[in-house]
Amino acid sequence: MNTYSAIVIFYFSGTGNSKKVAEWFSEVAIKKNMICNIYDISKTEIHSIEPISNNSLIVFISPVHGFNYPKITLRFIKNFPSGKNKVVLMNTRAGMKIGSIITPGITGIAFIISSILLKSKGYKIAGQIPFDMPSNWISIHPALNEKTVRFIHQENFDRVKKHSDKILDGKKDFLALRDLIQDILIAPISLGYFFIGRNVFAKSFYASYKCDNCGICINQCPVKAIKTIKGHPYWTFNCESCMKCMNSCPKRAIETAHGLFVFLAFLILRISTVIITPFLYYRDINGSIEFILINLLGIGFLFLFYYLQHLILKKSVARKLITYTSLTYYKFWGRYKSIPDFKWKKI
Ligand SMILES: Cc1cc2nc3c(=O)[nH]c(=O)nc-3n(C[C@H](O)[C@H](O)[C@H](O)COP(=O)(O)O)c2cc1C
Numbered sequence: 001m002n003t004y005s006a007i008v009i010f011y012f013s014g015t016g017n018s019k020k021v022a023e024w025f026s027e028v029a030i031k032k033n034m035i036c037n038i039y040d041i042s043k044t045e046i047h048s049i050e051p052i053s054n055n056s057l058i059v060f061i062s063p064v065h066g067f068n069y070p071k072i073t074l075r076f077i078k079n080f081p082s083g084k085n086k087v088v089l090m091n092t093r094a095g096m097k098i099g100s101i102i103t104p105g106i107t108g109i110a111f112i113i114s115s116i117l118l119k120s121k122g123y124k125i126a127g128q129i130p131f132d133m134p135s136n137w138i139s140i141h142p143a144l145n146e147k148t149v150r151f152i153h154q155e156n157f158d159r160v161k162k163h164s165d166k167i168l169d170g171k172k173d174f175l176a177l178r179d180l181i182q183d184i185l186i187a188p189i190s191l192g193y194f195f196i197g198r199n200v201f202a203k204s205f206y207a208s209y210k211c212d213n214c215g216i217c218i219n220q221c222p223v224k225a226i227k228t229i230k231g232h233p234y235w236t237f238n239c240e241s242c243m244k245c246m247n248s249c250p251k252r253a254i255e256t257a258h259g260l261f262v263f264l265a266f267l268i269l270r271i272s273t274v275i276i277t278p279f280l281y282y283r284d285i286n287g288s289i290e291f292i293l294i295n296l297l298g299i300g301f302l303f304l305f306y307y308l309q310h311l312i313l314k315k316s317v318a319r320k321l322i323t324y325t326s327l328t329y330y331k332f333w334g335r336y337k338s339i340p341d342f343k344w345k346k347i
């Protein structure tokens with residue numbers, strides 16, 4: 001007799017890693033003759049979810065963004081109806097390979113916040129399990145090569161199988177507790193990323209001259225964060241930096257504006273120290289309010305400069321300058337998408 005009457009998995013995924021983990025988990029459940037339903041959070045309205053029986057296991061799987069679950073996942077969990085089911089939280093983090101070892105990513109407060117939210121709704125947390133899938137954060141590092149990606153997928157498939165077996169046999173699995181101290185220590189950075197960093201990264205994308213306005217990025221964005229301004233894709237603050245658009249553009253036209261970003265960061269810092277800080281000092285405004293004001297102004301400036309960048313991208317000199325100082329433009333940087341199982345699975 002099965003421990004659970006059914007398994008219901010909710011996942012969010014930018015570049016396919018979390019989707020893969022959801023599929024691998026469901027493979028194990030199906031082999032144990034369990035009914036398993038998988039929902040993509042970005043395409044699921046909470047009120048449209050079929051009632052879940054008390055004996056079903058609910059699983060949430062999502063990438064970690066800035067040491068927390070992304071806003072779309074947290075909002076989904078926050079709005080999730082109350083219940084008494086057992087819940088397992090999983091995430092996929094930035095795995096890298098050194099020799100035959102996969103270095104772990106950092107979960108931060110993802111499990112802590114979502115466990116508190118779910119427990120306050122009556123759920124019982126039965127597991128918190130991170131998986132170190134290939135890092136997809138190619139705004140800040142080049143994409144991993146395919147051999148490494150294949151290795152990391154294979155290793156994680158084995159890990160998912162092992163942990164799914166344990167969970168589906170009715171046991172608890174709190175693998176994440178081994179990172180608890182590190183996760184708590186990093187909490188201030190998680191909050192900084194959630195309130196400020198996330199918005200900054202959203203404004204690092206632009207569509208280069210290679211864009212043919214096919215509209216794929218606009219249609220596929222899970223949070224509808226890209227709109228068209230002056231006939232060209234424009235990234236709004238809604239962007240989760242999930243990397244889906246950048247890694248799916250058929251023309252490889254979406255770039256991170258590294259050069260321009262360094263220039264803007266320098267400019268905003270100068271404006272802050274030369275004009276804003278002396279002004280606040282003169283008005284006797286205290287340190288933490290000053291910090292918040294400077295950050296808000298920084299984001300305001302970023303928005304303004306980003307809009308200007310969008311306009312000048314049409315001019316040939318500016319376009320070349322911005323494009324050639326974007327590291328993502330160069331071939332070696334690459335793009336990342338989770339690979340299909342046949343590329344690594346031994347039959
Ligand atoms: C904006 C952004 C922030 C990230 N922050 C973290 C992080 O804080 N810790 C971590 O381990 N991995 C981090 N990563 C890596 C991803 O969580 C990881 O590659 C994940 O498996 C991607 O899953 P997906 O393909 O389902 O979107 C980040 C990636 C992005 C794009």
Ligand code: SF4
Nearest residue numbers: 211212214215217249
């Ligand atoms: S997917 Fe690429 S080519 Fe198509 S509109 Fe977006 S940026 Fe342009």
Ligand code: SF4
Nearest residue numbers: 221239240242243245
């Ligand atoms: S704009 Fe791109 S990176 Fe941002 S949420 Fe949409 S698909 Fe993800």
